[in-house]
Amino acid sequence: MNPTVVRLAFSSLLGRARSLGLLALPLVLLAVCLLARLAGGEPQSSDGTLGRAVLSGLGLAVVVPLLALLVAAQLLGNEMDDGTIAYLLSKPIPRWHIVVSKLVAAITTTLLLGAVSMALASLILDHTDPGKALGWAVGAAVASVAYSALFLALSSMTKHSVVWGLMYLLVWEGALATLLEGISWLSIRSWSTRIAGWAGDMSVISADSAPLGYAWVASGVVLVAGTVWAAYRLRGLSITGDD
Template sequence: MMNATIAKLAAQALLGRRRFILLLAFPVLLIGLVALVAALTDGDAAFQILPGLGYPLVLPLVAILAASSVLGPEVDDGSIVYLLSKPVSRHGIATSKWVVALGATLVAGALPILVAALVTGDTTRAFALFVGAAVAGTTYSALFLAVSAVTRHAVIASLMFVLIWEGLLGNLFSGVAWLSVGQWGLRIGHEISSELPDPANLPWAIAASVVVTVAGVFFAGDRLRSFTLRGED
């Protein structure tokens, strides 16, 4: 399924130039802030930044940035035809691009959460949050890849999902947790450390994460299969 050439090109697009700096800014900001607060305060204030800011905001933002930059610009300006006019499986292209986005999300999103959580002590809790972040990062990157394959406004659409649906409405209505990628991850992390919240039931969280991931990557590939070249608009 994987195509090494596509993955290499996607990685080059992701790491090339300024976007890499933007991607790197998130973990630096997060770890720096948590370390600073941990050094200056006692109690649990430093850790609270992670479930309050790192997990619900930085992680999905990294996933959005990664998923949209491996696919978004090429679909946006139509230059993806250079990749598509080859005897290469479309699902292979989607999978390769997703793997690259996933790698970036884990390295720049989930790993910093682990590092920052370790800074605040309590290794079990840190690993629990990391597992949650890794699961959610996997699902997010597949979901946002699918969104990038559909609309040119992928970034804004994904942001609205994260900020308004999962964030704003998720805080108001607890039922949103059943349809929230971040909450599924937390529920899975809860199995490791009970300090994490317990928003939905476990089988649902696992099944939903798997289904959204697989469906997201498959759907992105399917959209590429029907990619239509249009004139300038």
């Protein structure tokens, strides 16, 4: 990891006005939970029907992956698209240092905006059980790490990473997940939900969910594989940033 690259990555994320749009996603999640709480009048269990629909169906399925996708695209995809990645490639810095540094910035940003907002959303629904809020935060943290690595690798492969990322979320983790039970074994959302249920001692898992150990291992594999692939792709780029 290179501290200078990390600093530049955070500057890229926080120094642009359009980055404020990232805040809209967690704010929407919190607003939905607040409306649900006000409409119900009493605390809503975060592992009940409503809590599962909001925190898993909206938080883990939409907010966290979209945050990771937008952050990864801005940190690497946009730089490869406009050619500014050539500035880093021209420096005597190993390519894997660049990837790891950007991954650290991506994970940190997604964690702060995603995992923290998931914990707050759970507390809004039911402030009497902080253990469940911690569980959702842990699940969101695992999802943040895995999605960041996946979308960073995707950003290293194509200039249209946002489009392909959205297709992955809509088709694979969305439509197909509702039709094919086996998708849960290859779904980051399913793994993170399984881990959230374990961490918060909640009954949010379905009968076809992958085992807990598999969920941890699979998330780690995505992290390592995504990082290695992104570094490999950067090694294949010329100094001008051409594919």
